[in-house]
Amino acid sequence: MRILLTGGTGFVGGAVAAELAQRGLLDQTVFMVRATDAEEGCARLRETLLRFGASEVQARSVTPDRVLCADLLDIAAIADSPLLAGLTQVIHCAALATFSNNPRIWASNVDGTLALARAVLAQSRLTRWVQVGTAMCCGPGMAAPVGESWEAGTDEKAHLVPYTRSKVAAELALRALPGLPLVVARPSIVVGHSRLGCAPSPSIFWVFRMAFALERFTCAPEERIDIIPADWCAQALVTLALKPQLASDLYHVSAGMGSSNRFTEIDAAYAAAAGTPPVAPRYQQVGVDGLRGLVPLFEQRLGRVNRLLILRALTLYGAFAELNYVFDNGRLIAEGIAPAPPLAGYIGECVRTSEGVPMTQQMAHDFK
Numbered sequence: 369m370r371i372l373l374t375g376g377t378g379f380v381g382g383a384v385a386a387e388l389a390q391r392g393l394l395d396q397t398v399f400m401v402r403a404t405d406a407e408e409g410c411a412r413l414r415e416t417l418l419r420f421g422a423s424e425v426q427a428r429s430v431t432p433d434r435v436l437c438a439d440l441l442d443i444a445a446i447a448d449s450p451l452l453a454g455l456t457q458v459i460h461c462a463a464l465a466t467f468s469n470n471p472r473i474w475a476s477n478v479d480g481t482l483a484l485a486r487a488v489l490a491q492s493r494l495t496r497w498v499q500v501g502t503a504m505c506c507g508p509g510m511a512a513p514v515g516e517s518w519e520a521g522t523d524e525k526a527h528l529v530p531y532t533r534s535k536v537a538a539e540l541a542l543r544a545l546p547g548l549p550l551v552v553a554r555p556s557i558v559v560g561h562s563r564l565g566c567a568p569s570p571s572i573f574w575v576f577r578m579a580f581a582l583e584r585f586t587c588a589p590e591e592r593i594d595i596i597p598a599d600w601c602a603q604a605l606v607t608l609a610l611k612p613q614l615a616s617d618l619y620h621v622s623a624g625m626g627s628s629n630r631f632t633e634i635d636a637a638y639a640a641a642a643g644t645p646p647v648a649p650r651y652q653q654v655g656v657d658g659l660r661g662l663v664p665l666f667e668q669r670l671g672r673v674n675r676l677l678i679l680r681a682l683t684l685y686g687a688f689a690e691l692n693y694v695f696d697n698g699r700l701i702a703e704g705i706a707p708a709p710p711l712a713g714y715i716g717e718c719v720r721t722s723e724g725v726p727m728t729q730q731m732a733h734d735f736k
């Protein structure tokens with residue numbers, strides 16, 4: 369077995385690297401990393417592994433000879449690399465994962481992904497390519513629980529942001545590639561780590577902090593929110609990569625109805641951890657259009673902030689939260705993967721590891 373992991377310095381990919389460490393598979397893994405040389409790439413990977421709770425010994429088992437320095441924007445530069453030979457599984461986490469309008473989204477997520485798959489196929493006989501997509505690629509207007517579907521998100525005009533459109537396009541392009549043993553895994557919303565809270569990454573947690581501070585957001589109080597921790601997401605992705613037989617080629621990696629919490633449950637758990645009263649009695653649901661009316665509250669409740677930036681951030685994330693989606697995970701559970709730990713059970717660690725960290729600093733992680 370020889371695994372290629374891309375995006376191993378990121379949130380989801382870092383958790384996957386730590387899961388590979390747990391399973392004793394790091395020395396059978398090649399890592400594709402952006403870096404000027406393999407030593408720098410190796411150092412970045414080791415630092416990420418430590419952040420995700422791996423031991424020093426595990427981190428040191430990543431060595432420069434298995435680090436492929438590469439950028440999705442220039443796969444031609446590494447297409448002949450011997451590190452792409454003899455691979456059996458690929459877990460492709462690397463992507464420009466941003467709700468911003470970064471002009472490199474398509475070139476990275478679609479063109480770069482396709483070029484990488486072609487380069488790998490030219491040198492390796494794969495048993496599986498796990499393409500990490502996003503459940504939110506289905507676009508608005510779906511009835512919850514949302515089921516897996518190859519048609520979801522194919523209406524290009526239905527996307528809230530270019531990122532989700534690029535993720536669907538990448539999946540479809542890979543699906544059309546002859547000889548690629550493709551399995552698409554679409555995580556829902558990844559927040560925190562079930563044991564380490566926000567220490568590995570604060571991604572998206574700042575949205576909750578702002579919603580509770582403002583006592584207003586676009587979620588309906590009684591609706592469920594589909595959130596999963598990075599470590600559980602990684603366990604599921606590695607299992608999908610390694611399991612000899614799978615029943616499907618498309619999976620939600622999600623909390624589903626069984627592990628998703630209502631907003632009020634998350635509020636109660638957050639309040640207990642923060643030592644503050646729940647906001648439920650004062651909470652007001654506002655539509656995305658109504659977020660602009662909250663601007664006067666920003667400085668009052670969030671401190672000195674760039675109001676326009678906060679408004680833009682809340683509008684982008686609020687549009688997704690307003691969908692109130694729960695993603696069916698029946699296929700994943702049927703593969704023998706244990707249900708995700710609910711956010712209300714581990715949000716205390718997220719609160720604790722966010723103490724003293726400004727919300728705007730956490731937010732910067734998601735705006736590249």
Ligand SMILES: NC(=O)c1ccc[n+]([C@@H]2O[C@H](COP(=O)([O-])OP(=O)(O)OC[C@H]3O[C@@H](n4cnc5c(N)ncnc54)[C@H](OP(=O)(O)O)[C@@H]3O)[C@@H](O)[C@H]2O)c1
Pocket residue numbers: 374375376377378379380381401402438439440441460461462463464465476480500501502503535554555556557558559571572
């Ligand atoms: N986080 C979520 O809630 C969530 C939900 C659903 C799906 N996903 C999916 O999970 C995957 C990872 O997302 P994430 O949240 O972990 O994002 P992230 O923390 O931003 O990590 C992205 C990773 O991709 C790498 N990368 C970005 N552009 C690259 C390029 N041009 N060439 C090579 N590597 C590049 C980054 O490398 P650097 O370290 O060099 O920047 C980093 O390792 C994505 O496919 C995303 O669609 C995430």
